[in-house]
Amino acid sequence: MTARVLIVDDIPVNVKLLEARLLAEYFEVVTASSGAAAIEICRSQDIDIVLLDVMMPEMDGFECCQLLKADAATAHIPVVMVTALDQPSDRVRGLEAGADDFLTKPVDDVQLMARVKSLVRLKLLSDELRARAKTSHQIALEDATQTEFGVPVDGGRILVIDTHRERAERVKSFLSDSHMVNILTEPADAVFQMAGGEFELAIVSMVLDGFDPLRICSQIRTVEQARSIPIILVAEEQDRPQIVKALDLGVNDFIMRPIERHELSARVKTQIRRQRYTVELRESLNSTMAMAVIDELTGLYNRRYFERHLAMVLARAQQQDRDMTLMLLDIDYFKPVNDTFGHDVGDAVLKEFATRLQRNIRGVDLACRYGGEEFVVVMPDTDMRQALGVAERVRSAMAEQGFAAGPDQTINITVSAGLATNDRENDTPESVLKRADVALYRAKRTGRNRVVSDAA
Structure with a gap:
């Protein structure tokens, strides 16, 4: 994963230490020595995350963070405050200013990464959702640019998972004035509870009798309805190594015991605000998208939308020196399906193919129906190795289970795929698509039901 990180600190030694750690992990680093300079950089450059010192002259980190989060142009950039302050009141103040998290000096390398x-x-x-809204040209401007801070945060639906009811009741007592809190003392039922789509946030104790809390979190992440729901871990000091692993698994935040009421409340508000903002973006995108850019049969975006979106994603990748991969897919031997079973069955196969395709790509990937039995997937921030993994997963999903042709009959359907990356200096949407098409033709010619890259 590559990203552009802005380090903001008025002490050069601190900047150099953080810069060295990030460069060693191949992040791109930009630096600023004041809050005002940081705001200007965030407005004028593509910054992916800000590491912000709190104690600075003229404008401290709290004020800087508040200004960044209040501006629609910069509100979507995550801010991590790096500070020597370690009092709960300081963390609460930072979270209320909009900070996404805290790191305490001296910064632990593993936690930082x-x-x-x-x-x-x-x-x-979030960036991908915003880009799709812009591509449609029919999303109202205020919807596309609304900041997270315009989203209400009260009345959150929260599930507390803890085998010790007394501990869970204490967490509930801290939050029940503003939110609806349920307690689950049987972690084995967590997946079932979250699958109902009733909750906006899960709070999981790291001390679960007879259960691995990280296993519970990973199981929640496998449920389609709960895949994007934020998770906060409640941990003990000795749990820090597991916390790092949890963050890698997709857990959103953590709080240490003993729990401070105001800090918990602030962290919960941050997660619910971000969750609701993402949901609003998705709903706005879905509800206002004109049928002109949606394929009526499959519900995927159509070729017209794809061409505009590809141009924008490629331009952004080139400006920021990032990877992008295109996957072109063609259903093998599709004409005999229509000829043998009729167009109604052919249409049903195309719908099911689109459903499996969506299920087996990632949240940031965009699937479109290119035409007929051809489909295309735009994969931002994806190199060839990652793309091959996704493409193989898609290919397997089609080949391993038959497609229904009637009540008691299935058809074996396979797909061929061609991959191309933006690895040429003067690439255009047409040139990348052409290379993906050539790779797809090679997959067809060499036996079908396979994935071929343009580098092969």
């Missing part, structure tokens, strides 16, 4: 990667992943998903 886990936090940066976790927040960058969330930003990439």
Whole structure:
């Protein structure tokens, strides 16, 4: 994962230490020595995350963070405050100013990298949703530019998972004035509870009798309805190594015991605000998208939308020196399906193919129906190795289970795929698509039901 990180600190030594750690992990680093300079950089450059010192002259980190989060142009950038302050009141003040998290000096390298990667992943998903809204040209401007701070945060639906009811009741007592809180003392039922789509946030104790809390979190992440629901861990000091692993698994935040009421409340508000903002973006995008850009049969975006979106994603990748991969897919031997079973069955196969395709790509990937039995997937921030993994998963999903042709009959359907990346200096949407098409033709010619890259 690559990202552009802005380090803001008025002490050069601190900047150099953080810069060295991030450069060693191949992050791109930009630096600023004041809050005002940081705001200007965020407005004028593509910044993925800000590491912000609190104690600075003229404008401290709290004020700087508040200004960044109040501006629609910069509100979506995650901010991690790096500070020597370690009082709960300082963390609460930072979270209320809009900070996404805190790192206490001296900064632990493992926690730093886990936090940066976790927040960058969330930003990439948010960026992709915003880009799709712009591509449609029919999303109202206020919807596309609304900041998270315009989203109400009260009345959150929260599930507290803890085998000790007394501990869970204490957490509930801290939150029940503003939110609706349910307690689950049987972690084995967590997946079932979250699958109902009733909750907006899960709070999971790291001390679960007879259960691995990280296993519970990973199981929640496998449920389609709960895949994007934020998770906060409640941990003990000795749990820090597991916390790092949890952040890598997709857990959103953590709080240490003993729990401070106001800090918990602030962290919960941050997660619910971000969750509701993402849901609003998705709903706005879905409800206002004109049928002119949606394929009526499959519900995927159509070729017209794809061409505009590809141009924008490629331009952004080139400006920011990032990877992008295109996957072109063609259903093998599709004409005999229509000829043998009729167009009604052919249409049903196309619908099911689109459903499986959506299920097996990632949240940031955009699937479109290119025409007939051809489909295309735009994969931002994806190199060839990652793309091959996704493409193989898609290919397997089609080949391993038959498609229904009637009540008691199935058809074996396979797909061929061609991949191309933006690895040429003067690439255009047409040139990348052409290379993906050539790779797809090679997959067809060499036996079908396979994935071929343009580098092969």
